[in-house]
Amino acid sequence: MAGQHDGKLRRFLRSRLRNAVADVPDLMQEVFLRLMRVPNPDSIRTPEAYLFTVAKAVLHQHRAQQAATPVAVDIVDVLAEIQEEGAIGPEGQLDAEQRLAELQRALSQLPRKAYVTLVLNRIGGMPLDQIGEQLGISRPMAKKYLAKALSACRRHDQEIG
Numbered sequence: 001m002a003g004q005h006d007g008k009l010r011r012f013l014r015s016r017l018r019n020a021v022a023d024v025p026d027l028m029q030e031v032f033l034r035l036m037r038v039p040n041p042d043s044i045r046t047p048e049a050y051l052f053t054v055a056k057a058v059l060h061q062h063r064a065q066q067a068a069t070p071v072a073v074d075i076v077d078v079l080a081e082i083q084e085e086g087a088i089g090p091e092g093q094l095d096a097e098q099r100l101a102e103l104q105r106a107l108s109q110l111p112r113k114a115y116v117t118l119v120l121n122r123i124g125g126m127p128l129d130q131i132g133e134q135l136g137i138s139r140p141m142a143k144k145y146l147a148k149a150l151s152a153c154r155r156h157d158q159e160i161g
Helices: 003-014 020-036 047-068 075-083 085-108 112-123 128-135 139-160
Strands: none
Touching: 003 020, 003 047, 020 047, 085 112, 085 139, 112 128, 112 139, 128 139
């Protein structure tokens, strides 16, 4: 059922997501996993309609999870502030440098692979697939490391904020 509708499903999800590059493969996989759990797939009268109904449910769950997750400290923004020395003035520069030092201390407590995953993804812009290959781990494991690192950033942000 899923193979013949793969392109339509990909376009459907991509058009409804902010971070389509990172999220579409994961959500497609979740849709297909849910379809595999259907006890009697031959009983589905309109497979395409059922597929998109499942996709809507997966999207709804994904959005709910995204809304429940607080926004993390953006390391790229902190680095940009530091690079704009003249634009933010000496006090702003000092504040940005202190924030970066505090963030670096928080991140130094992470496992090495979580830290490397965060840096490669957020600063280097590397997709999780490539990070997994480079670190010799699976994409889902790279995603878990990234989530762990972002969680540390959120905790740090809540402590100083």
